Amino acid sequence: MTEFGGPEALHLVDVPEVHAGPGEVRLAVRTAAVNPTDTHGRNGDYARMAGGEPEMPWIVGMDVAGVVDEVGPDGDGRLAEGDRVMAIVVPSGSHGGYREQVVLPAASVVPVPAGVDFPAASSLPMNGLTARLALDRMELQRGDVLAVTGAAGSFGGYVVQLAKADGLTVVADASELDTGLVTSLGADVVLPRGEGFAAAVRERYPDGVDGLADGSVQGAQVLPAVRDGGVVTTVRGYQGEDADHELARGVRVLPVFVRDYGQNTEALDRLRAQAEDGTVTLRVADVLPAADAAEAHRRLEAGGVRGRLVLSFG
Known part of the structure; x- marks a missing residue:
């Protein structure tokens, strides 16, 4: 974007070529997933939170897949030119996932899961890492019971599957149309959303x-589901500011921000392995040309999308 706004604010622009510095790699991006987080970047919410004068153009996008085409100095030898990889992007200004070429810390990049194409690979990093971070912050033990809202969505679906792999009992929400999907993800109990x-x-x-x-x-609205002294992880920064009664019961509300795992190579590579062994399911709703990013945002904001919309850079 050269200015913030609705989906129509998204348009193609030329940006300068970038090069990998120490400890970095450059990717020729093949696909970038479209997430609700991107819409908040597009409409200026995140820039306003950061304060100051925003850098334009502003490029959104938090997860990509592609090919390493440049390796910077001082690397650990883990990645080489030509590797097929997926990565998480922490966007800022013109540094975002919706671009043909992006430089990233090598720690944010791992190989794509074996047998997985670029669209599916790009659907995993951001939501998968957010789910992993949410579970890690809760520190639940095997046999504990976890409730999940938004279980049919990408974040919620990964939470269900990763929680089951961690040995938790999962009770999830779903609409009537999504009950079969959420059950297939492994939820032990599915209740109406x-x-x-x-x-x-x-x-x-x-x-x-x-x-x-x-x-x-x-x-x-959902905090009463948690026992006294229980724990809740939230997205979008919610801290329980309107839930004094629940906080008085000792319920801990922990916002999670995926940037905290932006260079957690071990966690991202664990997700790669879990995609390979079927622990997590990669769900792509549709693949659109990158030039149709505005249409992808319109579809996402209209609701009802199951799986990720993905932009293709050819």
Whole structure:
């Protein structure tokens, strides 16, 4: 974007060539996933939060797949030119995933899962790492019960699958149309999504669940599902500011920001391995030309997309 706004603010621009510095690699980007986070970058929410005069053009996009075409000095030898890779991008100014060429810390880049194409690979890093971070911050133990909202979405779906791999019992929400999908992801209990979710959880677990990953950003509405002293992880920065009663019960509300795992090579490579062995399912809704990014944002904001929309750079 050269100015913030609706989907129409997205358009093609030329940017200068970039080169890999020490500890960095450059990717020839083949695909970039489209996420709700991107829409908040596009409309200026994140720039306003950061303050100051935003750098233009502003390029969004947090996960990419492509080919390493330049390796900077002082690397660890893990990556080489020609490697097929996926990566997480922490965008800022013109540094974002929606570009043909991007320089990244080598620590943010791992090989694509074996047998996986670029569109599917680019759907994993940001949402997968956010899910991994959410679970790590909760520090639940095998056998504990985790509730998940937004379980049919990409973040929520990965939370369900990774939680099951961690030995947790998962109770998830779903619409009637998504019940089969969420069940197939491994949820032990699937309850109707919406305002009654917390009450339905308490019917199944009268003392409340041990933890909750709030992927659908329901905030105070779902905190009653959690037991006294339990833990909630949230996206979009929610900290329970409107939930004094729940905080008084000792419920901890922990916002998660994927940038904290932006250079966690071990976590990203673990996701690669879990995609290879089928622990996590990569779901691509559609692939569009990069020039149609505005249409991808319109479709995403209209709702109902299951899996990731992906932009192709050819």
